[in-house]
Structures are given as structure tokens and as C-alpha cells.
Amino acid sequence: MTKTIRLTMAQALTRFLGCQMTEIDGRKMPIFGGVWAIFGHGNVAGIGEALYQVRDELPTFRAHNEQAMAHAAIAYAKANFRRRFMAATSSIGPGALNMVTAAALAHVNRLPVLFLPGDVFANRIPDPVLQQAEDFSDGTATVNDCFRPVSRYFDRITRPEQIIPALNRAMQVLTDPAECGPVTLALCQDVQAEAFDYPESFFAERVWHQRRPRPDRGELAAAVAALKAATKPLVIAGGGVLYSQASGELAQLVQGAGIPVCETQGGKSSLPDDHPLNMAAVGVTGTSAANRLAEEADVVLAVGTRLQDFTTGSWALFKNSGKTIIGLNVQPFDAGKHQALPLVTDAAEGLAELGAALNGWQAPAAWTDNAARGKKEWQAEAGKVTASTNAAYPSDAQVIGAVQRAMGSDVILLHAAGGLPGELHKLWQAGAPGSYHAEYGFSTMGYEIAGGLGVKMAKPDDEVVVMIGDGSYLMLNSEIATSVMLGLKLTIVLLDNRGYGCINRLQMATGGANFNNLLKDARHEILPDIDFAAHAASLGAIAEKVSSIAGLETALAKAKDNSKTTVLVIDTDPLVSTDVGGHWWDVAVPEVSSRPQVNAARKAYEEKRRMQSVGD
Ligand SMILES: Cc1ncc(C[n+]2csc(CCOP(=O)(O)OP(=O)(O)O)c2C)c(N)n1
Ligand SMILES: [Mg+2]
Numbered sequence: 001m002t003k004t005i006r007l008t009m010a011q012a013l014t015r016f017l018g019c020q021m022t023e024i025d026g027r028k029m030p031i032f033g034g035v036w037a038i039f040g041h042g043n044v045a046g047i048g049e050a051l052y053q054v055r056d057e058l059p060t061f062r063a064h065n066e067q068a069m070a071h072a073a074i075a076y077a078k079a080n081f082r083r084r085f086m087a088a089t090s091s092i093g094p095g096a097l098n099m100v101t102a103a104a105l106a107h108v109n110r111l112p113v114l115f116l117p118g119d120v121f122a123n124r125i126p127d128p129v130l131q132q133a134e135d136f137s138d139g140t141a142t143v144n145d146c147f148r149p150v151s152r153y154f155d156r157i158t159r160p161e162q163i164i165p166a167l168n169r170a171m172q173v174l175t176d177p178a179e180c181g182p183v184t185l186a187l188c189q190d191v192q193a194e195a196f197d198y199p200e201s202f203f204a205e206r207v208w209h210q211r212r213p214r215p216d217r218g219e220l221a222a223a224v225a226a227l228k229a230a231t232k233p234l235v236i237a238g239g240g241v242l243y244s245q246a247s248g249e250l251a252q253l254v255q256g257a258g259i260p261v262c263e264t265q266g267g268k269s270s271l272p273d274d275h276p277l278n279m280a281a282v283g284v285t286g287t288s289a290a291n292r293l294a295e296e297a298d299v300v301l302a303v304g305t306r307l308q309d310f311t312t313g314s315w316a317l318f319k320n321s322g323k324t325i326i327g328l329n330v331q332p333f334d335a336g337k338h339q340a341l342p343l344v345t346d347a348a349e350g351l352a353e354l355g356a357a358l359n360g361w362q363a364p365a366a367w368t369d370n371a372a373r374g375k376k377e378w379q380a381e382a383g384k385v386t387a388s389t390n391a392a393y394p395s396d397a398q399v400i401g402a403v404q405r406a407m408g409s410d411v412i413l414l415h416a417a418g419g420l421p422g423e424l425h426k427l428w429q430a431g432a433p434g435s436y437h438a439e440y441g442f443s444t445m446g447y448e449i450a451g452g453l454g455v456k457m458a459k460p461d462d463e464v465v466v467m468i469g470d471g472s473y474l475m476l477n478s479e480i481a482t483s484v485m486l487g488l489k490l491t492i493v494l495l496d497n498r499g500y501g502c503i504n505r506l507q508m509a510t511g512g513a514n515f516n517n518l519l520k521d522a523r524h525e526i527l528p529d530i531d532f533a534a535h536a537a538s539l540g541a542i543a544e545k546v547s548s549i550a551g552l553e554t555a556l557a558k559a560k561d562n563s564k565t566t567v568l569v570i571d572t573d574p575l576v577s578t579d580v581g582g583h584w585w586d587v588a589v590p591e592v593s594s595r596p597q598v599n600a601a602r603k604a605y606e607e608k609r610r611m612q613s614v615g616d
Contacts, residue, residue: 004197009160010050010187012198013116016167017087018058021207024083031175031208032114033076033086033457034059036069040091041130042118046192047089061486064478066090068450070102072479073113075447075454077106078437079412082180082243083210084458087114092189093131097143101444104150106182109266109441110239110331112174115151115184119144122158122188129189144186152181158188160196175208177243177346178331212244212346213330215353223301223326223343224357230299232320233259233363236282236311239266240304240329244347247271247433250303253355258363259301260371262290264311265421265440267304269430273409277368279375283311284585285422288381289374291583295319301354303328304347307337310440314586316611328354338615381580382427388549393573396423399495402549403465404429406556407491411463412437412455416447418469419502419577420495426581446476449492453479456488463491463560470496473532477539483565484540491559492541492567493552494532497574505577510589511601518574536567543567584608 007015014035022031037060039048051060063069066088073086090096096117106113120132120142128134135141148154153173155166163185170183215223227233241250247270254261254277262282263270271278279290286294294300294317302325305311312318315338318325327340328350335342343350386401396419403413409431415424416439430436437455439447452466473494483490499518507517514521519528536543542564546552552570559566589605590598 003200005200005203006195006197008046008050008193008195009157009163010046010192011053012160012196012202013163013167014047014050014054014058015203018054019203019205020171021205022083023207023209028207029084030057031084032058033084034061036061036063036073036086036088038063038066038069038090038095040095040118042092042095042189043089043116043187043192044091046189047116047118047187063450063482065476066095066098067102067446068476068479070099070113070115071105071444071447071450072454072457074102074106074109074111075414075437075451076458077111077113078109079434079455079458081245081434082112082177085112085114085174087116089116090118091131092118092120092129093133093143097146100146100150103147103182103184105439105442105444105447107150107152109439110180111182112180113182114170114174115147115182117144117147117184117186118192119156119186119188121190123190142186144184147184147186150182151184152179153183154186155184156186156188157191160191160194164198164202171208175211177211212349213344214349215343215345219341219343220353220357222341223328223354226299226324226326226341227301227354227358228361231364232293232297232367233257233299233301234293234297235259235261236264236300236302236305237261237267237270238264238303238305240347241267241270242433244304244330245433246348246351249348249351249355251275253351253358256355257358257361258365258368260293260368262286262294264305265425265438268425268438269433269436272431273429276372276375279371280378281425281581283313283317284583285310285425286583287378287426287581289371289378291317291581292374293371297323299324299326301326301328302340303351304330306334306441308441309586313583315613316586316608317583318613319611378581385578385580386427390548391573393571394549395573395576395578396420396495397427397578398549399493399552399570399572400424400427400467402552403467403493403556406553407463407465409435411435411465412459413465413467414448414452414455415467416440416451417443417445417472418500419505420467420469422502423578424467426578445472448472449477449483449490450479452490452492453483453488456483456490460488466490466492468492468494469501470494470498470530470532471500474530477535480536480539480541480565480567487563489563490565491556492536492565494567494569495572496532496569497572499574501574502577504574506587509601510587511593511595511598513595532569533567541565541567543569545569584611586612
């Protein structure tokens with residue numbers, strides 16, 4: 001007879017989560033770092049009671065906003081290179097839907113997170129329950145169906161025993177490097193509280209190891225042949241290099257073959273910035289060193305990248321018409337993009353095998369030397385734009401220079417939206433793998449502070465520096481209070497350019513009038529003068545407004561000794577961004593307009609579009 005244990009569905013779920021382990025550097029530990037929770041009637045009695053039972057093994061953390069708590073969970077997984085992750089539970093209705101944007105963020109970035117929104121009564125007796133949206137034509141539809149397109153696996157639990165296969169599938173998805181992404185188990189609130197005789201074996205400890213698929217022999221041979229025929233090879237390092245922890249294998253391959261490397265937002269810090277073959281950022285927000293090579297490259301080894309438009313300059317950057325792309329990726333969907341030669345494999349395994357098969361082959365020395373020259377030229381340019389200044393309104397680049405001088409490269413730098421991602425991609429000198437944390441897959445305003453909190457939970461001994469614009473800060477800042485409450489210190493540098501600076505610049509570049517982006521250009525009776533330092537202080541942070549770049553450097557040096565989250569505010573210039581480096585980006589300009597500036601921008605746009613390659 002199977003031994004069973006009688007538990008509610010919620011109790012079985014939380015007990016199961018606590019039994020899932022992983023091994024990192026030979027140390028066994030729980031694979032779930034904890035559960036973020038905001039309770040309501042849809043989860044407090046079921047999941048809430050069950051989380052209380054296991055609070056010692058599986059800690060519960062309280063937040064102020066469901067989207068933010070999910071950001072923290074996702075950032076935690078990213079900082080752990082997807083080896084560990086968290087769950088996030090909400091009530092039904094608004095609490096659940098607050099997590100949908102975060103689910104999409106995890107989906108785009110291929111990051112594991114377990115969403116546990118409450119759902120309506122499976123028995124439908126109290127219908128419509130508080131916060132239930134009624135569908136006139138579909139009795140099975142609930143607001144949680146919004147999670148379906150942004151979850152890698154979605155299930156609605158309408159009977160307690162369904163949690164057994166659902167959790168097994170959830171673990172497959174969360175731990176599989178190719179499928180990896182958000183899992184949503186919508187938990188009907190009556191079923192959370194329903195008991196079932198679960199087999200004891202369901203709660204056996206399970207240790208999950210990272211799967212590292214090796215390349216197919218035929219695909220490997222084709223990739224090797226393509227590389228050996230190259231005269232201008234280039235590696236694009238994407239986030240997959242970091243998730244596979246393949247920096248060592250990457251360095252070995254490119255050093256052996258003399259192949260320059262450029263990095264996507266997700267892949268930055270695959271090699272340290274000062275590695276001689278690292279041309280750093282590629283694409284729209286790229287360096288001149290990387291983009292020069294990208295324009296000419298005849299074989300592009302794209303490792304662990306989704307090849308999104310910022311990387312490819314909307315497919316106008318890679319201009320060599322005879323080029324071959326090798327798609328080294330653990331996910332076939334990505335490996336075969338743009339008629340690439342697919343090389344489906346874990347990055348570390350694939351790079352090691354590729355390196356061995358190249359067997360001493362080297363790229364022409366002129367190509368490698370040319371890359372080294374380009375890097376020197378870029379470094380000189382970057383030094384100029386990040387140099388200190390007395391300007392009343394410094395540029396983002398000058399603030400970045402100050403943060404880098406004060407904090408070095410040994411911190412984890414985090415950002416997500418606004419003008420900062422472009423500037424940091426180009427200009428930040430990253431250190432160790434994972435020291436540059438960009439959420440630029442979804443570029444979600446409001447990710448930054450909660451994301452920083454998740455990183456700090458994953459890496460409590462590291463200094464976590466969050467750089468954020470005033471717009472993003474105003475969108476979602478509440479987890480400053482959580483960081484103070486949990487004793488998890490963040491250093492937050494807030495650049496106040498009084499509005500949506502980067503979109504205002506984009507508006508101007510596409511011929512638009514200055515309209516509805518900077519506060520001064522938005523409909524107003526009173527021009528807001530927001531005291532960000534006072535706001536942050538009210539949430540419990542140490543906060544200071546500095547009035548110069550020198551003042552920022554002094555305040556950052558002091559902040560290192562603070563044990564509490566510190567927010568430093570500096571006014572910046574909304575109109576300046578770094579022109580050097582970079583590449584055109586496809587943003588559609590109106591075909592007809594009464595504004596001559598728009599018509600002129602359209603003409604220039606049509607010219608640029610001619611550079612785009614379609615499909616290949
Ligand atoms: C949630 C969300 N809404 C809208 C956008 C579009 N968007 C991208 S950047 C930006 C402005 C950001 O303003 P701020 O944080 O002040 O940075 P700045 O552009 O001034 O550097 C907007 C509205 C977005 N990325 N995310
Ligand atoms: Mg701004």
C-alpha cells in the first residue's frame with residue numbers, strides 16, 4: 001500500500017517546494033530561495049496558512065506591490081544564473097494581474113519564477129466572488145488567463161490531486177535551460193484549502209542539476225567548417241554565456257583563435273571589460289570598436305543570444321552580404337534565427353567542443369590587430385564622455401563616470417529602462433561575470449529597485465548599485481521600504497532629468513514636437529518639483545541630494561559604509577546622450593505629417609531602412 005499523508009493542496013504545494021534542492025559548488029541547498037507573498041482573500045487562508053507551516057524551511061517575504069515582488073524574485077534568479085529561484089503568490093483579481101507584466105518580463109528574459117496567483121472558486125458556489133471578472137460566454141475564463149501567453153507553463157488547479165503533475169511539470173520548466181521561464185499555477189481558492197491523501201513519495205527530497213546538452217556532431221562539424229573559412233570572425237556573447245557560466249570556455253576559445261567578442265545587454269560581463277578581445281557593447285547602444293567589426297564580419301558566432309533589434313541594429317548592422325551566422329544556443333528557436341547554422345548546445349559545452357575542434361586554427365592576425373586598435377580608440381572616446389565636470393546639469397555619461405570611479409567594477413550594477421541602459425551598455429566597465437545586471441529584454445520601468453532587492457538577496461555580500469531615472473523611480477519605488485525592513489542594503493543613484501528624457505530625445509529624432517515626455521512639456525497647472533531625497537527618506541532610506549559630480553563621488557564613498565539602503569539624487573541634463581559608438585534603430589516615422597520635421601525624418605528613415613537585410 002502506498003503510504004499517504006493527508007494535507008490540503010496548499011500544504012502539499014509548499015511542502016513540495018521545500019523538498020526541491022540544488023547543488024552549487026558542491027553544497028546542497030534549497031532550490032527555492034523563498035516565497036514572496038501579498039495576501040488577500042484568494043490566498044491568505046489556503047497558501048497563507050501553508051506558508052506559515054513551513055516558514056523555517058521556506059521563508060516568506062512580504063512586499064508592497066505584487067509586480068515589484070515578482071521583479072525581486074526574477075532578479076534573484078538572474079543573479080543566481082538561474083540555479084535558484086523564488087515563487088510569488090498573490091490574491092485573485094488585481095493582485096494577480098499586478099504580476100502579469102512581471103511574468104512577461106521573465107518570459108522575454110528566459111528567467112525562472114513560479115507564480116501562484118489565487119483564483120476563483122472551482123465549485124462556483126459563491127460566484128461572483130469579490131474581484132471575479134465574469135465572462136458572459138465562457139464559464140472557465142478567469143483573469144488569470146492573462147498569464148497564459150506570458151507563461152512557459154500555465155495550469156489552473158481545480159482539484160487537489162492535480163497539483164502532483166502540475167508541480168512536476170513546473171520543476172521541469174523551471175530547471176530546463178532551453179524551456180526556462182515563468183510557470184503559473186493558478187490556485188482556485190477553495191481547492192487551496194481542500195485535503196487529499198498525497199503519496200509520501202511526492203515529498204521525497206529531490207536534487208536538481210543543471211542540464212548541459214552537448215552539440216550534435218553534424219552541427220558541430222558545419223560550425224567548425226564555417227569558422228575555419230572565416231577571415232573576419234566575430235563572437236556575440238549573449239545572456240546564455242552567463243547562464244551557462246561559460247566565460248572560461250569563451251575566453252579560451254577566443255584567445256586560442258584570436259576572435260574578437262562583442263556583448264549584448266544580457267551578455268555584458270561575459271568577459272571583463274578590460275579583456276583585450278572584448279570589444280564590449282554591440283548594436284544600437286554599442287561601442288565603435290564592436291560595431292566597426294560587426295559591419296564587416298563574415299562569420300558571426302552568436303552565443304546564447306536572442307538577436308533582438310538592439311543587438312542587430314534592426315538587422316542593418318551586419319553589412320557583409322556573404323556572412324554566415326552560427327546560432328550557438330541551447331534553445332533551437334534561437335539557434336535557427338535568420339537562417340543561422342544552428343548549433344544547439346549548452347554554451348560551455350559547445351564552446352569547449354568548438355575550441356577543441358578548431359585545433360589551433362586562428363583568425364588572420366590583421367583582423368585581430370585591427371580589433372585591438374579599435375578598442376584603444378573607443379576607450380579614449382569613452383574616457384572623454386565620462387570625465388568629471390562642473391556642469392550644473394551633468395550628462396548620464398558623466399554620472400556613470402562618477403559611479404565607476406567611486407565604486408570600481410567590483411559591484412553589481414543594475415538598470416532597466418530610460419536613457420541609462422544605452423549609456424551603461426556602452427560605458428560601464430564591467431568586472432566579473434554577472435556584475436552587470438541589465439533588464440533590457442523587456443526594459444520594464446520600475447524593475448530597478450525591486451530587482452536590486454532580489455539581487456541583494458542572492459548576493460548578500462556584494463555591493464548592489466541601482467541606477468535609475470526619475471520616471472522609473474516614480475513608477476515603482478515601494479520596495480525601498482522592504483529593503484530597509486529586511487536589512488538588505490542597496491545603493492541607489494537617481495538621475496533626475498525631470499521627465500522621460502530618452503523618449504523625449506527619440507521624439508525629437510523622429511521629427512516630433514517636444515510633447516508629453518518632460519514634465520515641462522506635459523499639460524500642467526503647477527510644474528512639479530519633486531523632492532526625491534525626502535521621498536526616499538520617508539521610506540526609511542538614507543537619502544541625499546548632491547549638487548555636483550564631485551559631490552556624488554564623495555557621497556558614494558560615504559555610502560559604502562552605510563548599512564542601510566542609500567538613495568543619492570542628482571539633477572541631470574535631459575537632452576544629452578552619448579553620440580559616439582551606437583547604430584541606427586528602426587522606429588517607424590509617420591509617412592505623412594503636417595510637420596516638416598516629421599517629413600524630413602521620414603525621408604532619412606527611408607534611407608536607413610534600405611540597409612536592413614530581410615530574413616537573412
Ligand atoms: C513600464 C514601462 N512603461 C513605459 C516604458 C517606455 N519608456 C521607456 S524609457 C521611458 C522613460 C523613462 O524615464 P526615466 O526613468 O526618467 O529615464 P530617462 O529617459 O529620463 O533617462 C519610457 C516612458 C517602459 N519601458 N516601461
Ligand atoms: Mg528622467
